[in-house]
Amino acid sequence: xxxxxxxxxxxxxxxxxxxxxxxxxxxxxxxxxxxxxxxxxxxxxxxxxxxxxxxxxxxxxxxxxxxxxxxxxxxxxxxxxxxxxxxxxxxxxxxxxxxxxxxxxxxxxxxxxxxxxxxxxxxxxxxxxxxxxxxxxxxxxxxxxxxxxxxxxxxxxxxxxxxxxxxxxxxxxxxxxxxxxxxxxxxxxxxxxxxxxxxxxxxxxxxxxxxxxxxxxxxxxxxxxxxxxxxxxxxxxxxxxxxxxxxxxxxxxxxxxxxxxxxxxxxxxxxxxxxxxxxxxxxxxxxxxxxxxxxxxxxxxxxxxxxxxxxxxxxxxxxxxxxxxxxxxxxxxxxxxxxxxxxxxxxxxxxxxxxxxxxxxxxxxxxxxxxxxxxxxxxxxxxxxxxxxxxxxxxxxxxxxxxxxxxxxxxxxxxxxxxxxxxxxxxxxxxxxxxxxxxxxxxxxxxxxxxxxxxxxxxxxxxxxxxxxxxxxxxxxxxxxxxxxxxxxxxxxxxxxxxxxxxxxxxxxxxxxxxxxxxxxxxxxxxxxxxxxxxx
Numbered sequence: 052x053x054x055x056x057x058x059x060x061x062x063x064x065x066x067x068x069x070x071x072x073x074x075x076x077x078x079x080x081x082x083x084x085x086x087x088x089x090x091x092x093x094x095x096x097x098x099x100x101x102x103x104x105x106x107x108x109x110x111x112x113x114x115x116x117x118x119x120x121x122x123x124x125x126x127x128x129x130x131x132x133x134x135x136x137x138x139x140x141x142x143x144x145x146x147x148x149x150x151x152x153x154x155x156x157x158x159x160x161x162x163x164x165x166x167x168x169x170x171x172x173x174x175x176x177x178x179x180x181x182x183x184x185x186x187x188x189x190x191x192x193x194x195x196x197x198x199x200x201x202x203x204x205x206x207x208x209x210x211x212x213x214x215x216x217x218x219x220x221x222x223x224x225x226x227x228x229x230x231x232x233x234x235x236x237x238x239x240x241x242x243x244x245x246x247x248x249x250x251x252x253x254x255x256x257x258x259x260x261x262x263x264x265x266x267x268x269x270x271x272x273x274x275x276x277x278x279x280x281x282x283x284x285x286x287x288x289x290x291x292x293x294x295x296x297x298x299x300x301x302x303x304x305x306x307x308x309x310x311x312x313x314x315x316x317x318x319x320x321x322x323x324x325x326x327x328x329x330x331x332x333x334x335x336x337x338x339x340x341x342x343x344x345x346x347x348x349x350x351x352x353x354x355x356x357x358x359x360x361x362x363x364x365x366x367x368x369x370x371x372x373x374x375x376x377x378x379x380x381x382x383x384x385x386x387x388x389x390x391x392x393x394x395x396x397x398x399x400x401x402x403x404x405x406x407x408x409x410x411x412x413x414x415x416x417x418x419x420x421x422x423x424x425x426x427x428x429x430x431x432x433x434x435x436x437x438x439x440x441x442x443x444x445x446x447x448x449x450x451x452x453x454x455x456x457x458x459x460x461x462x463x464x465x466x467x468x469x470x471x472x473x474x475x476x477x478x479x480x481x482x483x484x485x486x487x488x489x490x491x492x493x494x495x496x497x498x499x500x501x502x503x504x505x506x507x508x509x510x511x512x513x514x515x516x517x518x519x520x521x522x523x524x525x526x527x528x529x530x531x532x533x534x535x536x537x538x539x540x541x542x543x544x545x546x547x548x549x550x551x552x553x554x555x556x557x558x559x560x561x562x563x564x565x566x567x568x569x570x571x572x573x574x575x576x577x578x579x580x581x582x583x584x585x586x587x
Contacts, residue, residue: 061278061279066079070082071116071282072300078113086117087124089202091121105128105154106130106150106154107130108156108163109155109263111259112286126214143228145166151173153176155177157181163185167189174190216238229432232433237428240398241274242273245270258300267335290311294318326353341387355371356389357371357390368401368421413457421453422447429448465483481511482499484513513542
C-alpha cells in the first residue's frame with residue numbers, strides 16, 4: 052500500500068460522502084480526488100516528479116490535505132514547514148531539502164517575502180488565496196486557477212515501499228533543523244496501526260486542531276481517509292472556537308497538545324458547549340499532568356488516551372489504552388494508567404534499557420532510555436549520515452526519553468535526557484515537579500528546568516503562568532512543592548510569566564528558558580510583559 056491508495060480506497064467506497072469541511076466549504080471524496088488530480092497535473096506540467104521536493108507553508112486547510120495527496124501521486128516528497136519560523140529559518144529548510152516549489156497560504160505574505168530575500172532553490176510558488184500582494188522573479192501561480200485549468204484524469208506514478216514520502220524538520224532546539232525522512236511504508240503502516248488501535252471507521256469525524264505541519268495531527272490525514280471518515284479543518288487554535296467547532300460539526304475524536312487541552316478545560320465558557328459527540332480525546336506532543344487528565348475526562352465525558360511518539364516514528368510509539376482486565380478497576384485506579392505514557396503501539400517493538408543496553412526491571416523505579424524499532428521508524432535524516440548513525444544502535448532507534456516500566460508493561464516517561472536535572476548528585480525529573488505545580492489551583496501553566504548553580508551544579512527553576520485574577524508569591528509556590536515532594540526536588544526559584552514560550556507545534560520551549568536563565572538572569576522583562584520567546 053502507498054499513500055495514494057488510501058485516498059483511492061475512500062473514493063471507491065464513499066465517492067459522494069462529505070470528506071472534508073473547511074469553514075464554509077465542504078467537499079465529497081470524489082471532489083477532493085478531482086482537485087488532487089488537477090494539482091498533480093499542474094506540478095507534472097512543471098516537471099515535478101519522483102523524489103522532487105515540494106514544500107508547504109499553510110494553516111490547516113483543504114489545500115494542505117490536497118498537497119499531501121498530490122505529492123504522493125507524483126512520487127514527490129512533501130516538506131511541511133512550521134509557519135512560525137523566521138524567514139531565515141524557513142529558507143534554511145528549503146535550501147537543505149532542495150525544495151523546487153512552495154505552496155503557501157496568503158496569510159504568510161510577509162514570511163514569503165522574507166524567504167525570497169534569502170537564497171533558496173525555489174523555481175515557483177503556488178499561492179493559496181487571493182492575489183499575491185507582491186511581485187517576484189520567482190513565478191507565482193494561484194491555487195484555485197490551477198485546480199480549474201488542470202482538471203482531468205491523472206495517472207499516478209508507481210512508488211516503492213521504501214520511497215521517501217515526507218520530510219519533517221525537527222524543531223531545531225538542539226541545533227540546526229534535521230529533515231526526518233518518512234517512507235510510504237512508514238506512513239501507511241502507521242495508518243493501519245491507528246485504525247486497529249483506535250477502532251476507526253467511516254462514521255468517525257476527525258478535528259484537525261493541532262497543526263498539520265506536525266505529526267501530532269498529520270497522521271490522521273491518511274488514517275481517517277483510509278476508513279472513509281470525515282475531516283474538519285480548524286485553521287487556528289482558539290479555545291472557544293475549538294469548543295464551538297466540536298459542537299457544530301459533531302467531532303468524534305482528535306489529538307490535542309496538552310497546552311491546548313489545559314487552556315480549554317480552564318476556559319470560563321467550557322460549560323456552555325455540547326461535547327456529547329466526542330468518543331475519545333487523544334493527547335500527545337508533550338507530557339501531561341495526571342490532574343489535567345482527570346479534568347479532561349470529567350469535563351468532556353469521553354474516553355481519554357495518552358499518546359507518545361516522535362517525528363522519527365510516524366509518530367505513535369505508545370497509547371494508554373486500557374487492557375481489558377484493567378477496565379474492571381475503579382475510575383480513580385483507571386486514571387493511573389490513562390495518565391501514563393502507555394503500552395507499546397501495535398506497529399513497534401519497544402524496550403527501556405539502562406546504560407549497558409539491558410532492559411530495566413518492570414518495577415516503576417529503575418529508569419532507562421526508550422529504544423524502538425519497526426516498520427513505522429524513519430530510515431534516517433535527510434543528508435545527515437552521521438546523525439542517522441548516531442541515532443541508531445543495532446537497528447534500534449534511541450529516543451533520548453527516560454522512562455520506567457510497570458508490571459503491566461505500561462511505560463511512563465520521567466524526562467528527556469537533556470531535561471533531567473542533576474542537583475547535588477541527585478537526579479530530578481522535571482515532569483514530576485511540573486505535575487505537582489499543575490495541582491496548584493492558582494497555576495495555569497508551568498515549566499521546570501535546570502540552571503547552573505555553583506553549589507549544587509544545577510538548581511531547579513520553575514516558570515509559571517498564573518490563572519487570570521490570581522496572585523501568588525515565590526515562597527508560596529515553593530512551599531506548595533516542598534509539601535508534596537522531597538525538599539531537594541522543589542524549585543529554588545520561580546519566574547512569573549505572562550506566557551510560556553512554545554514551539555510552533557505548541558510544545559513548551561524549554562531550551563529558550565534554559566538559555567535565558569542559564570546565564571544567571573533572574574528576570575525576563577520582555578516575557579513578563581506578555582511577549583513570546585521565539586521557539587521553532
